[in-house]
Amino acid sequence: MNVTPGSGIEAKSWDPLLEEHILRKWHNSKIYKFAVSDHKEKFVIDTPPPYPSGRPWHIGAATHYSQIDMIARTSRMNGYNVLFPVGIDRNGLPVEIYTEKKYKVSMRRMDREKFLELCAHALDELEAEMIQTMKALGMSAEFDNYYRTDSKEYRALTQGTFIALWKENLIYRANRPNNYCPECATTIADAEIIYENIPTKLNYLKFKVTETGKNIIVATTRPELLHACQAVIVNPSDKRYVTVIGMHAILPLFNRQVPIVGHNSAKPEFGSGVVMVCSYGDENDVRLFRELKLIEIVSLDTNGRTTPAAGDYANLTIKQARARVIEDLKKTGLLDKEENIMHRTPICERSKTPVEIISLEDYYLKQLAYVSLLKEAAGKVRFHPSMHKQILLNWLDSIAIDWPVTRRRFYGTEVPIWYCNDCEHPNLPEAGNYYKPWKEKPPFEKCTVCGCSEFTGEDRTFDTWMDSSITPLFIAKYTYDPLYYRSTYPTTIRPQGKDIVRTWLYYTMLRCFQLTRQLPWSDVWIMGYGLDEQGEKMSKSKGNVIDPLPIIQKYGADAFRFWGASESNLGYDFRCSEQKIANTKNFLSKIWNLGRFLSTFPVLAQEPEYLAATDKWIMSELCKLIDRCLEGYAEFNFFVPANSIREFTWNIFAAHYIEMVKARIYDSTDATAQISAVFTSHTCFSTILLLLAPICPFITDELWSKIYSPETIHAQGMPKSVNNYSEMAKYTKSIMEFNSTVWNRKKRTISQETGKSLSLKDSINNIDIPPDLASFKQDLMKMHNLIL
Structure with a gap:
């Protein structure tokens, strides 16, 4: 057989500009199209719809989505029919905040319809850039049919699921203390709160005991809520105060009498050991008001200002009221002292401002009754990596109240309720259409209770997680296409970040389980945070967010993807560095140069009868590589194959094997030895390309098509490990x-x-x-x- 070198690949180096041409080729050939009629087993990815709340898009998020694409590509190569949908999450508070900043408007001070138009326009601009970045990454997703959570179809499904849960008596209306963000002007759920230690002052106030005429010292970080105090508590085991239990204390400045109660929640070691109970300083106040049956005093309004109950301190911001109260306590000699402390404070996850507790009427979704069921169900879900299942379990253990699902915002899915003008009974429509009660007439004529024909539409919207939590149902065409739904639900895998386990992951489990009595997926894949080069979390406020699109355009998607895979071990935080991405090009150059060299030699159809010892040795190492890569791919941990492939290719195959057989490859005087070397070299290199294809789809497809087959590499299967030369691996170290x-x-x-x-x-x-x-x-x- 003649194995004389030919011309091979002419281009001397890999050009990332080729990626755009390859993208068009993939798009035109529709090689990633999902067909529900395909007989192959389905693999459905519940892809996170990214939130276009501002630019630039986070480089960590781009890394995350490139690895979700690796999940899709791996699964196709493993023989699955893959549904890889793409959506854009376009509801909720961040959209409103971005719109207000961009157009310098105030949501509350303009026409609602006009504000919604501005939101949609702002989102369109951000969405276009986000989709551009996803495509540039080489994501093999359904871009021709991507969904938006603010579309009529999506919002109709959100409303439809609410109506279904209403009929099952899982929704109720209640007026109760709830988390409220004055900055966002809306109720927020526990899952939307983070806690930060903030420097504050612990104030020691003099309360006179009515029965003795002596003072006791009450320590508080919330003196501005003094007017809403309804009791003072001390620990029954605190010998300093046991004699005053059952007596009464007079509020300084307000001269109102409240009971002194013994209660174990008072900590003798904190402050003075005496605590005032007001409505509402924190969650402990809420519990004590219920337990002690205290009468609530509304202390703050929805603007975060003190109410008329504050008397001379009414209509002040919290900061203003605190300063005024402290000033007057000092003037009257009723402030014993102040102490600087770090206080664990609830913060709104979105606005980053302190959360207040205010009594408001909201609709609630019952969740407490499902906690034990979801704990049991969580045990059946495979987590990648398994350690992050604990985040979910910890959250389930912390749930104390039902989920308030209504928000006082504009850009979101409307609550589909009309209230009877006579009896005020809430009337709901039939599911299936998208309703806007704040501007539309109801699709019915009479109240179901009293028969009245006049209605007022609800003007609130849903918590954005009410929309986001049904992504598995929407992509599976729940209620719209029964055949499609049966083929695609439950979905296979939920890939997401660890920061939204307690929100997106949990709420999806809850809602889908309530609606379908099934878990929405069998597997969950959790990625860590993308940090800056100093190991700090990136944020727009810090100014350390890296825009991924210019990086991709500069170095190419394959360099970006390989950097992400080799840098981020699944589930762990990773540091983002442009220099490391740039260095990744060296590996791609090595791959390209190997391809150029081997492309000059013909590809042999079958293994020859004779293989030289050196060829058997590298085949043993190749089988070890396949095993390591397949193990990593099975866990969707791309850190394992990325680093294994680089190590094998650079430090074993290129550095040692190719140099050992190069002379033999060129030596046509010994055809048997030459054929052995050529066959083995191509076997190794074609296997490297196959193993690398999910991570670096562009360069692998280009080399594959030029050397091995006109059919795309992404239609091939993963290589199999058949180690017929395992005994040869013992020579690696010596060689x-x-x-x-x-x-x-x-x-x-x-x-x-x-x-x-x-x-x-x-x-x-x-x-x-x-x-x-x-x-x-x-x-x-x-x-x-x-x-x-």
């Missing part, structure tokens, strides 16, 4: 050590002709090949130009 010894000897040897160190191509004598490497003697001699 690499011998080669390194020779290379180092040449570097230290000065040529008599040039006066410089020997080059690696120069001949050298007085080096003996170790006896255990005797079977590799001919290849080693030619590689190093040894003179024995």
